[in-house]
Amino acid sequence: MRRWDFVAAYLQGELEPGEVVYCHPPPGYETLGQDGKSRVCRVIKPIYGMAQAGRRWQRSLFPWLTSWGFKQSHSDPCVFTCERTIDGVAQSLIIGCYVDDLFILYSSEGPGSLYSSFTTALSERWNVEDEGPVSDLLNVDITTDADCILLKQEKYIKHLVDTYLPEGIPSSFHKNHAPAADDLPLR
Secondary structure, three states, X not given: OEEEEEOOHHHHOOOOOOOOEEEOOXXXXXXXXXXXXXXOEEEOOOOOOOOOHHXXXXXXXXXXXXXXXXXXXXXXXXXXXXXXXXXXXXXXEEEEEXXXXXXXXXXXXXXXXXXXXXXXXXXXXXXXXXXXXXXXXXXXXXXXXXXXXXXXXXXXXXXXXXXXXXXXXXXXXXXXXXOOOOOOOOO
16 A cells, blocks of 8 residues: 655646636736735646645546546445456455545556556656555554555544543543443344
8 A cells, every 4th residue: 555645736737718817916016016916826827825736636636547447435425446357367456535646556566567657657647646555544554564554643633632621531431341231142
């Protein structure tokens, strides 16, 4: 599982056809024209701070992923899957998109693999950087083993306890207590 970052992602998006957006000049530029009227700048690419920039970026990336053969999840529109058989071997990719990052889970790697083909195409189309193996995602620590992926939130829970229970955990809290009635019949 690896994380890929889109460099200046919003600038890699496209405005909708016919969409016209204006903004104030950036700091350091003249704000008044020779006629004394306020200047505005026409935006030709989505930029950070623009209300619709994230959506324009998404509308550039998502169609590219589906054109590459990915299927968008119905339950989470930011998750995509792709399965192909290469040289008789079934291979799959699962991608999670989060703002300007891709989290790619792959079944095979190496030259000629689906992962290799995809990341080559990704690098040819977009300005991206491979940030290496994923160790955390949205406050979830991720550790991998040969046949296991372990997800933990110990650091995040400790942060919450330190923030909201600075005096420590009250004695009225039950530690290691099952979230069920004591008389629940167990099989």
